[in-house]
Amino acid sequence: MTKNLILLGLPGAGKGTQAEKIIADYPMVHISTGDIFRANMKEETELGQKAKAFMDAGNLVPDEITNAMVADRLAQSDVVENGFMLDGYPRNEEQAKFLDQFLADRNDKVSATLYFQVPDQVLVDRLMNRGRADDTKDVIAHRLEVNKKANLPLVDYYENHGVLHTIDGNGELDRIYSDVKTVLDALD
Ligand code: AMP
Numbered sequence: 001m002t003k004n005l006i007l008l009g010l011p012g013a014g015k016g017t018q019a020e021k022i023i024a025d026y027p028m029v030h031i032s033t034g035d036i037f038r039a040n041m042k043e044e045t046e047l048g049q050k051a052k053a054f055m056d057a058g059n060l061v062p063d064e065i066t067n068a069m070v071a072d073r074l075a076q077s078d079v080v081e082n083g084f085m086l087d088g089y090p091r092n093e094e095q096a097k098f099l100d101q102f103l104a105d106r107n108d109k110v111s112a113t114l115y116f117q118v119p120d121q122v123l124v125d126r127l128m129n130r131g132r133a134d135d136t137k138d139v140i141a142h143r144l145e146v147n148k149k150a151n152l153p154l155v156d157y158y159e160n161h162g163v164l165h166t167i168d169g170n171g172e173l174d175r176i177y178s179d180v181k182t183v184l185d186a187l188d
Helices: 015-025 033-042 046-056 063-074 077-082 093-105 120-130 137-160 173-186
Strands: 005-009 029-032 084-087 112-117 164-168
Touching: 005 015, 005 137, 015 029, 015 084, 015 112, 015 173, 029 033, 029 063, 029 077, 033 046, 033 063, 033 084, 046 063, 063 077, 063 093, 093 137, 112 137, 112 173, 120 137, 137 164, 164 173
Parallel strands: 005 084, 005 112, 029 084, 112 164
Antiparallel strands: none
């Protein structure tokens, strides 16, 4: 069976690093909606033009546009054959429901959602270290709060659907990845 994964975690939780490790060992196709939007903006495609104003303002691109783009990507043969690892999508419950319905229509489902959990203070420290000089502690703390509000309903959603796996994202990269592998290898 192919595996379909979703990665969840606040900024600084280490999703990107773990995504690279997963992709090196497993066949799933890594799909980052932010990357697809950025590529379309660069190429000045119609999708890129539609998304630009929202992205420039730091807002979410409307679900209608985002869901259509994701559906398009998930229908491609590499994803159908190898499964997917979604990063940056879903961002709200409407998108999560859309994804479930889209997959159900082709007799498929989300296999697991990996939620990388890291204490707030560690996230603030990490973001301070990698952020811009004008990223003050308060601004970073605010960004985390905003993201938390958006993330927690999804954590609940996938928990209620029985596919949530919480990974302790604080500590040694190798230990975190070994916990990820334990989850992935136990999926059928
Ligand atoms: P990211 O790189 O994931 O932070 O995404 C960058 C920007 O792309 C976001 O600020 C949104 O404007 C847009 N975007 C990415 N993923 C989504 C999504 N699932 N729903 C709506 N907008 C998105």
